[in-house]
Amino acid sequence: MERIKPYKSLGQNFLTDMNIRKKIVDALDIQPDDNIIEIGPGTGALTELILEHDIDYTGIEIDKRAVEIIGKMCAKHKSARVINEDILKTDSEIIKSNTKVVGNLPYYITSSIIFKILEAKEKPITSIFMVQKEVGIRIAGKQNTRDNGILAIAISLLGQSKILFDVSPNCFFPKPKVTSSVIQISFHRELDNFKEVMALVKMAFNQRRKTLSNSISAYLSDIDKSKFTDILGKRAEQLSADDFIDLLNRINAEKNNK
Numbered sequence: 001m002e003r004i005k006p007y008k009s010l011g012q013n014f015l016t017d018m019n020i021r022k023k024i025v026d027a028l029d030i031q032p033d034d035n036i037i038e039i040g041p042g043t044g045a046l047t048e049l050i051l052e053h054d055i056d057y058t059g060i061e062i063d064k065r066a067v068e069i070i071g072k073m074c075a076k077h078k079s080a081r082v083i084n085e086d087i088l089k090t091d092s093e094i095i096k097s098n099t100k101v102v103g104n105l106p107y108y109i110t111s112s113i114i115f116k117i118l119e120a121k122e123k124p125i126t127s128i129f130m131v132q133k134e135v136g137i138r139i140a141g142k143q144n145t146r147d148n149g150i151l152a153i154a155i156s157l158l159g160q161s162k163i164l165f166d167v168s169p170n171c172f173f174p175k176p177k178v179t180s181s182v183i184q185i186s187f188h189r190e191l192d193n194f195k196e197v198m199a200l201v202k203m204a205f206n207q208r209r210k211t212l213s214n215s216i217s218a219y220l221s222d223i224d225k226s227k228f229t230d231i232l233g234k235r236a237e238q239l240s241a242d243d244f245i246d247l248l249n250r251i252n253a254e255k256n257n258k
């Protein structure tokens, strides 16, 4: 593989360990009709193995030097291309129903990338991401734990996530300061009012130590709170994704009855 001088500002920690490279690509379970989108292919640690499958592939990479390297790899395959773009500015319509997304993510924008996918019209079949271990724990955070947070709820509203395996800093060049985890996010339901539910979730978690009667008081100003005593004494982290959907539906129903 060709090498480039890593830019810290772009989160460039290149994967060097062949065993981990293979494990990530295996986790994609590539099938002939898949459309693979790779976020930040860099110098091609995953790309090289993905392209062995000769499937439809698009890499999205911000660094022109890396784009040149990946461009050469793609030139040998008729359904492979690389786009020189900031992933956060990429049109999310690029995701189709046969898309699988993969990436050893630039850690400085992990949450924004995941939110972008959650808000896309079509959802990928699966997403396999390398993230910081701490973020992986938060993403897979369970109700009633301190790890339950905005990102965990956002994912559970539409699907589920799990940690597949951890990756030591020794598997990269340069070595990151933290351990990483490979996670999988898969989607199994549509939610028409996803953004509306997320507005409520964000407000609740912005003051996560307070009970809901305080943290989401802006939602409660013109409703009869006595009908919500079962839930308003709880804190955000005690609620599941379904609890938030249910709460919003109840608030809206109450407002519509007025």
Ligand code: SAM
Pocket (backbone or CB within 6 Å): 010, 011, 012, 013, 014, 015, 016, 039, 040, 041, 042, 043, 044, 045, 046, 060, 061, 062, 063, 066, 085, 086, 087, 088, 103, 104, 105, 106, 107, 109
């Ligand atoms: N996939 C390669 C690997 O595993 O060795 C590189 C991973 S490195 C952690 C993250 C990659 O994301 C880098 O190639 C970096 O240039 C790219 N990147 C950083 N910010 C980006 C952005 N906003 N849009 C697209 N790519 C980005």
